[in-house]
Amino acid sequence: xxxxxxxxxxxxxxxxxxxxxxxxxxxxxxxxxxxxxxxxxxxxxxxxxxxxxxxxxxxxxxxxxxxxxxxxxxxxxxxxxxxxxxxxxxxxxxxxxxxxxxxxxxxxxxxxxxxxxxxxxxxxxxxxxxxxxxxxxxxxxxxxxxxxxxxxxxxxxxxxxxxxxxxxxxxxxxxxxxxxxxxxxxxxxxxxxxxxxxxxxxxxxxxxxxxxxxxxxxxxxxxxxxxxxxxxxxxxxxxxxxxxxxxxxxxxxxxxxxxxxxxxxxxxxxxxxxxxxxxxxxxxxxxxxxxxxxxxxxxxxxxxxxxxxxxxxxxx
Numbered sequence: 001x002x003x004x005x006x007x008x009x010x011x012x013x014x015x016x017x018x019x020x021x022x023x024x025x026x027x028x029x030x031x032x033x034x035x036x037x038x039x040x041x042x043x044x045x046x047x048x049x050x051x052x053x054x055x056x057x058x059x060x061x062x063x064x065x066x067x068x069x070x071x072x073x074x075x076x077x078x079x080x081x082x083x084x085x086x087x088x089x090x091x092x093x094x095x096x097x098x099x100x101x102x103x104x105x106x107x108x109x110x111x112x113x114x115x116x117x118x119x120x121x122x123x124x125x126x127x128x129x130x131x132x133x134x135x136x137x138x139x140x141x142x143x144x145x146x147x148x149x150x151x152x153x154x155x156x157x158x159x160x161x162x163x164x165x166x167x168x169x170x171x172x173x174x175x176x177x178x179x180x181x182x183x184x185x186x187x188x189x190x191x192x193x194x195x196x197x198x199x200x201x202x203x204x205x206x207x208x209x210x211x212x213x214x215x216x217x218x219x220x221x222x223x224x225x226x227x228x229x230x231x232x233x234x235x236x237x238x239x240x241x242x243x244x245x246x247x248x249x250x251x252x253x254x255x256x257x258x259x260x261x262x263x264x265x266x267x268x269x270x271x272x273x274x275x276x277x278x279x280x281x282x283x284x285x286x287x288x289x290x291x292x293x294x295x296x297x298x299x300x301x302x303x304x305x306x307x308x309x310x311x312x313x314x315x316x
Contacts, residue, residue, distance in 0.1 A: 001100075003029045004092030011086035034061075035255040038240055043251065044104075048191060054244070055187020055237035059180035062233050066176035073170050125250060132254060134303040135243050136261040141296040142203070142239070143262045144269025145289040146232045149210065151270050153225060156282045162218055175226040179233030186234030190241060196304035199238045203300065205231030207293045210286050 006026045013019040037057060045053045068088065075084035127133065154169040156162070182202075190198045209227030212220060240258070247254030269292065276284035 001096040004089045007089030011082045038255045039252045051187035051190035051241045054241035055184040058183035058237040062176045062179035069173045134299045137299045138296045139262040140265035141292040144265030145292045147266040147270035148273035152277045178230045182230040182234035183237040187237040190238045202231045202235030210289050
């Protein structure tokens with residue numbers, strides 16, 4: 001709700017510096033929401049359906065990302081960015097009110113008193129769990145690769161021989177739709193089979209998609225992006241539910257740390273991808289992404305065959 005209000009305020013921002021301040025505040029306000037949402041899913045739904053429900057949540061976030069980009073892009077082109085931000089703020093308020101009214105109360109949450117010392121202790125305990133460390137690393141690498149691909153795919157598409165417009169390149173986000181399907185589907189598979197096996201396939205599909213984007217044919221390149229996106233959202237749903245399953249006591253802190261590494265990957269690797277693009281072109285970007293995905297596969301192997309924490313069941 002507060003983020004939506006800030007979005008409306010940003011629409012009336014008289015200066016760029018104030019706009020940056022408001023957007024930074026939005027980031028702070030929104031930072032805790034995904035962790036709380038994921039913990040809610042882990043606490044309120046039966047473990048048998050954990051992967052499926054987490055997949056639906058991740059799919060919803062993919063659909064929201066697609067809708068937001070397309071709506072904001074269209075409103076900005078037709079009117080202005082002020083109208084776009086204001087409209088999204090109003091929509092956000094309406095959805096927040098609906099969400100607040102319809103979300104069932106938590107039945108499995110027990111409030112606990114906390115302080116900085118206890119918070120630090122819980123974070124350290126999660127960081128001492130080898131399985132969680134592997135999951136955090138996988139989240140870092142997957143999100144880093146995903147953001148890197150989407151950050152720089154526009155440059156080769158706007159250059160010869162394609163010469164696509166900025167608007168046309170923006171439409172590539174439509175392939176997010178495959179992510180809404182793959183996250184729910186692979187999350188459901190993770191409930192039925194070994195999580196590590198499903199994750200192997202998800203990362204493998206990402207790697208295949210990344211390699212396919214090297215092809216110079218436009219349609220084939222877009223198919224590669226779609227495969228990559230399919231694998232990413234499916235893998236993200238599996239890893240997210242796995243973190244909640246592994247963190248048997250400090251779930252909120254565990255999910256917060258996962259998201260910290262997840263978005264740290266987008267910042268660090270997404271920025272680093274620019275160095276590979278400027279020096280080696282698209283092949284260099286894909287080489288970087290491929291290396292990250294191979295490391296993610298290695299961490300998945302260690303997660304499956306290494307020492308496991310007490311809360312990982314035998315099927316994992």
